[in-house]
Each structure stands twice: as structure tokens, then as C-alpha cells.
Amino acid sequence: MHETKIRVQYYETDRMGVVHHSNYIRYFETGRTEFIRSRGISYADIEAGGVLMPIISAECRYFHPACYDELLTIRTKISEEITARICFAYEIYNESAQLVCTGSTALAFVDAATRRPVRPPEAVARLLRGTANGAIAYLSTKQAPANS
Template sequence: MKKHTTKIRVRYSETDQMGVVYHGNYAQFFEIGRTEWLRSLGVTYKNMETNGTMLPVVSLQCNFIKSALYDDVLTIHTFIKKKPMVKIEFYYEIKNQENELICTGNSVLAFMNMKTKKPMPCPEYVLNKIDL
């Protein structure tokens, strides 16, 4: 299972009046995790789109365990458990600077042909870089 770790610091604009991270921002944190996971393989969304592949989100789940606060340093652990086919499922664990689990989640994305707007298999150049 290929796992990638990304660190971010919670910005003031990502919090509510109580200094707690607004729940909608976790989708963005997950996106940061998966784009950096792909980048660690040498693949970027820009590269995929240049090659005619889109990767839209078809499902997103987030389980909140503890509040993240303004100025916390969060570690986003991103990984997959199985080889992607037409879909790829990412799993996430976000921890704070005390290594306390903040949330877990997953997202499913579909490989889509940009011209036909139809699902397609995971490109070979991506599969070749995934070590499971």
C-alpha cells in the first residue's frame, strides 16, 4: 500500500468564530492529500488532463473524531488499498501535531475520458507507478 504524508498548517480563514476548522474544509484537505499522493508518483492532474483523462470525485466520506484548531499543524496520511481499475479509492487519516487522530475518510474518483465524458480504465502510466 503506497502511503503519502503531507503537512499543512490550519489558516485562520479555514476556521469558524470558535477557532475550529469548518467541516467543509476537510474535503480540501483530502484533495491536498490525494494530489500530493499522485505527485509523489510523478503524476499530476495537469499531466493527466493533458493526456485526456479527468478524475472527478464520485463519493466522499469524512468521520470527525476531534476538532482541528487554528494554527494546528495537520498531517494528512493518504493511501490506497487496492489497484485502481475504472475507479480509485483514497483513504485518509488526519492527525494533529500531538499525533491525535482528527478525522478519517475516503473518496472515490472515476477515471473519465475528457473527449467522450465516459468512464475509462486507469491509465497504464499511472498503474505502472503504483506499488501494491
């Protein structure tokens, strides 16, 4: 499972003294972004390739509040087979290894020009699945025949 660390910022806390619940949805995005990068492509590159990945659903369960200046660990994985959509699951832990929250998001693949659903480019799907080996595979599948 992929791990990213983030530091809780002051502006993310609220007057209850803890992180405002909406910010965990943003932490999930950071976890997802770094997960994707770890697979050999950045989300910025996917967009540059003409594919957007808008969120179609998100949920979060809150177990323990995170506090200012804590160094949190976001654990991210793909939770379902990638089809016309991709599902991520998240767990966030604090420095004492307490479970702060869990969550999941489903994202669609959408053509940047038409905003209509598309299949993910096969090279991108392979990278995300972890069955291709980073940037080299990305290039080689581009040149590969249609049976890829």
C-alpha cells in the first residue's frame, strides 16, 4: 500500500481545535496524486494527455481527530478493478499510529475536450494497475499493437 506523509497546517484546523472534516477529502487527493506518481506517471501528465479524472463519489469515516502540526500518513490503494472508473481506498494514521479516518473515492475517466466518459488509455491503465514498469512501459505500449 502506498504511503504519503503530510503535515497538518494551521489553516486546516477549525475552532473545535482539530482538522476540519472537509480537509480529509483533500488529503485523500494528495494521497491519490502521490500514489499515481509512484506508478510512473503524474496526474498532471494524464490531464496533459487529454483525459480528466473527475470524482463521482467520495466518502469518509472519522475515528480520531487529527491536530495541528501532526505528521499524518496517508495510505492509498486501488480498491477495485479499473474499468471506465477507478476506485481508491484510503487510511490516514497519526504519529501514534492511531487510525484517524478511512475513506474511498470513485473517479471517472473523461475526455478533456468533450467532457464525455472514455476508457482510460491502456498505457495509463497499465501504469495505474502496476503491471507496467513506469515511464519506459508507457512509451513502449504507445508503440505496441492494438492487442496490448
